[in-house]
Amino acid sequence: MPPASVSDSASVSELRAGRSRRGGTPAKASQSDVIRAKVSLVSEKLSENGSGADALALDLTRVTGRFARVAGRVAGGGFSLIAWRVLAELEQAGPMRVSALAHQQHVAQPSMTGLVQRLEGEGWVNRAPDPADGRATLVSVTPAGVEALEEYRAAAAARVRPHLDALSDFDRATLARAAELMQQIGDGIDARPG
Secondary structure (H helix, E strand, C coil): CCEEECCCCCCHHHHHHHHHCCCCCEECHHHHHHHHHHHHHHHHHHCCCCHHHHHHHHHHHHHHHHHHHHHHHCCCCCCCCCHHHHHHHHHHCCCEEEEHHHHHHHHHHHHHHHHHHHHHCCCEEEEEECCCCEEEEEEEEEEHHHHHHHHHHHHHHHHHHHHHHCCHHHHHHHHHHHHHHHHHHHHHHCCCCC
């Protein structure tokens, strides 16, 4: 029997399970049928009221924020998610002023100063005079800070891994592509702050 074509009566859950109904009998759905059905449903949802892109942007913001919070709830040595985000930003962007870190993380400068002092006490960051302005200091991540960040990320990934293992190959591939797209979107947002 040839693979079933995607029909209006085939639900995504049926297709995900590898079935569609043709004439009331289950038929094997191909991987491309499943992909076409999902793309069709997403396209339909996005074009329903003209604000589909707005709804998708809100969904992505909500879901990725929740995912980061949930996955990040690991044994972090008593440090907040903001502490790990600061280390990650310093690792990626290089040295920054405390005021820039505070602005970026949406916290008051005195709060960021206290966090930087705590991270410095752990040996995870250094402060040095800013060559462009001797009154200011630049904060940079140390090798020990990078190592702590890598351990934190590994612990968060270990929390996620069993859930990825429970997914189908197709769903894992979809998430891999989504991760690439989210990186691309994030890079675009960083390139045009505001």
